[in-house]
Amino acid sequence: MSLTSLPDNFLAGLSERQRDAVTHIDGPLLIIAGPGSGKTRVMAHRVAYLIGVTGVSPWKILAVTFTNKAARELLERCERLVGLGSNELQVRTFHGFCARVLRSDGENVGLKSDFTIYDSDDQARVIRRILEDIDIDPKQFPPRSVLGVISDAKNNLQNPEQLSKRTETYRDEVISRIYEAYEAALHRANAVDFDDLLSKTYTLLEGHPEILEKYQLRYEYLLVDEFQDTNPLQFQVARLLALKSRNICVV
Numbered sequence: 001m002s003l004t005s006l007p008d009n010f011l012a013g014l015s016e017r018q019r020d021a022v023t024h025i026d027g028p029l030l031i032i033a034g035p036g037s038g039k040t041r042v043m044a045h046r047v048a049y050l051i052g053v054t055g056v057s058p059w060k061i062l063a064v065t066f067t068n069k070a071a072r073e074l075l076e077r078c079e080r081l082v083g084l085g086s087n088e089l090q091v092r093t094f095h096g097f098c099a100r101v102l103r104s105d106g107e108n109v110g111l112k113s114d115f116t117i118y119d120s121d122d123q124a125r126v127i128r129r130i131l132e133d134i135d136i137d138p139k140q141f142p143p144r145s146v147l148g149v150i151s152d153a154k155n156n157l158q159n160p161e162q163l164s165k166r167t168e169t170y171r172d173e174v175i176s177r178i179y180e181a182y183e184a185a186l187h188r189a190n191a192v193d194f195d196d197l198l199s200k201t202y203t204l205l206e207g208h209p210e211i212l213e214k215y216q217l218r219y220e221y222l223l224v225d226e227f228q229d230t231n232p233l234q235f236q237v238a239r240l241l242a243l244k245s246r247n248i249c250v251v
Helices: 016-023 039-052 068-082 094-109 120-133 143-155 160-164 170-188 194-207 209-218 232-242
Strands: 061-065 090-093 221-224 248-250
Touching (some): 039 068, 039 221, 061 068, 068 090, 094 194, 094 232, 143 160, 143 194, 221 232
Parallel strands (some): 061 221
């Protein structure tokens, strides 16, 4: 099929390079684009092209973004182009995707499907309660500061025991104790924080090949927005998902 015979709206308004990106089918694709260069348009048209021209099922395509706003914008563009509803298009934030994975398969990493996701206020409240329980002055150990250390540990896949082995100062030792109590509190409440969504999804996919294969087969095409902003865990989750098909497009 020639490009000129395609539905106009799949390629309309795109430059030659944008068309090249949209019509690239199999194998990895890196799109280098600055702000305002039409990258969201390219992603939306690529999704539309895969569905409308190559016949890929919408359920086989996963597009991940960093913010809910970006996800909504991409989803709306895709809906206009291919005429499908939001329930048929898989456009999510990284955290939203990971939450869905854990709702389905999180029991393999110790989570019940009805887990609660704690926001920053919930987290700070837990830390303040722990500080009170162990008689530590919150002025010396501000909850937000402590949570920053815990977040770094989780993003480096360090549990409280592993973090405790790195302690060099009294402050390190106290934060390690707080981290252990924090994890215990979350477990009792069947809750996770946003870092857990990523770390537990990575642990799940890395440690359970049969579950990883399920998602690899489900999502044959992966699109990642703002790829330069991915942290190591987000990168690893994307890498695992794309290992089988290698059909990953990053912008």
